[in-house]
Amino acid sequence: MNAKRWIAIGIAAGLLAASVGFQTLFAVINSNFTEAFDSATGSTYMSEEVVEDGDMTNRIAVLKVEGTIQDTGEEASLLGSATYNHTAFLEQLEQAGMDDTVGGVIIEVNSPGGGVVESAEIHDKVVEVQEEYGKPVYVSMGNTAASGGYYLAASANKIVAHPATLTGSIGVIMSTLNYAELADKIGIKEEVIKSAEHKDIMSGAREMTDEERDILQSIIDDMYADFVQVIVDGRGMPEDQVRELGDGRVYSGKQAMENGLVDDLGDLEDTISMMKEEQGLENAEVFEYTGSGFGMGSFWATAAEGLFVSDSDLLGIKQLMGKSNSPEAMYLYTE
Template sequence: MNTKRWIALIVAAALLGISLVINSAFAVLQSDFTSGFNDWMGTEQTGLGEQVIETGDASNRIAVLTVDGAIQDTGDASLFAAAGYNHDLFMEQLEAVKADDSVQGVVLNVNSPGGGVVESAQIHDKITEIQEETGKPLYVSMGSMAASGGYYISAPAEKIFVNEETLTGSIGVIMQSVNYGELAERYGVDFVTIKSGPYKDIMSPTREMTEDERALLQEMLDSSYEQFVDVIEQGRDMTEAEVKEYADGRIMNGRQAVEANLADDFGYEEDVIQAMRDDFNLNGEVFEYGVSNDWTSLFAMKAGSFFGMDMETKLIADMLTQNSGPRMMYLYGDN
């Protein structure tokens, strides 16, 4: 490994250590301050601010939520990258919508290539729980992309709105890994693996997969695929045959989605809000939950600039901070 790579590795490791210290300290300080403030005010801790988009009746409101980016539970933001989609925060927002009696309708903006099977299912289940237990309607406004897991979380909506050029569909499940065993052998790298069972290193990047292993994984993916199909059947009131006509992983634009009954109409966010107002006679306030004032997210941008992180450094940082093990994904594209 050359000098540049050693420097990149040292910088990434140092940033990881600093990030852990700052995140821990900030979490403690934020928790103590918020708890004390709420005790003084006599209010419960929610941690969610609100930003009004349109004024109106405060007892008859529409909440606008947003899923932007890959749907993955990556934990707290690190210093290596500005915060993107925050799974815990979004689940907290859904819980707040459910508990707030002043919220009479929800508009969900989806701009996502999909993501984790588990995270997508969590969002879907919470949305259906809100609908069934509170009767609050939910409309989806799809952005430039709402594919795979992005469609999975949209399926329960009373109505789905797209743009003609929205990329959606990609109904299916994928699991990927990289096999660099032959390359390693060429450079004389020998991998030593000690395992407790024949399948413990399944999808190992250092050897070819056996047919038995492939069959085991295919069975898992087929089960998740059928769950995806069921979600669309229930959400879109379609038969299994109607769903599977398009559930082959294909991507489609908004016009094709409407023709396939996977979406209802065309419109941007403001059109979706107006449609909800008209359909449910809601003349109240429209709001969204405020953006978290996350110090680590701000520091992330500054850290990258300060250290001049190039692509190689970023890749090393990603290796240090992310679990790169294979996992089932409702995901479109190379993300």
């Protein structure tokens, strides 16, 4: 092996070692800064932007659910993200509930839904804000507020949809691809070693058995029953009516109102006006949380990271660390 090749190998090894070292350093910095600062302050920093000036002691908080409702496992950071951040949203909702200056909460929903668990967590947090903190929660529906987007809205004190909003899609879906015939044609065979008969349920390499289909259908039926009950409790509708409406179809905002799924028609500004008038918040300041909620420790940790690597490099690392998705039950509207 010539000298140039040895030099190239040495450089590559050095770069790899440096990369591993920096990533380890970032992890230590983030852990130490976050733990130390958050333990010292016991507080969480939430940046805010005033939408309408008014009484700063009696405010309306506007929160946004934008995109698919799914916990990707990503922590909030200063880099920001156009995608939905589940942990950050729950923190914002909790903060709005705890904040004594907040007299009401509006959730602006523009989402086709998402994970069953995540949708339920938002719904439960909405109920907590209402019951534990005694604050009204209104929902303003945007272009789409379907399936899980409707699930989280069902318990709101008031639901306002635009006439052209796509909502409804009440139901649960679970799907996977079956590539067994294609695998046979190109000569690919999957070998599976499993501990029990149903361990590879929903495998795409073979046909699903009737027993497996029954098992999965029973799970979907349980989740659907929960969805129906949430609407029965939140909207005060008879169960048979909810099940009749909840056949998976979407409704326009106008149709949803005619069927009792929403309370009024309008946009976000209309929803704010309704809350002000109906909840005694006529002079309230209206504000939004800008960006993700994050502990001050995370703030300084991210600042420390910036001393060593650029934002674009950090974003690239995050993209390279994406995870694959396994089949799962979803409260999701799919076109």
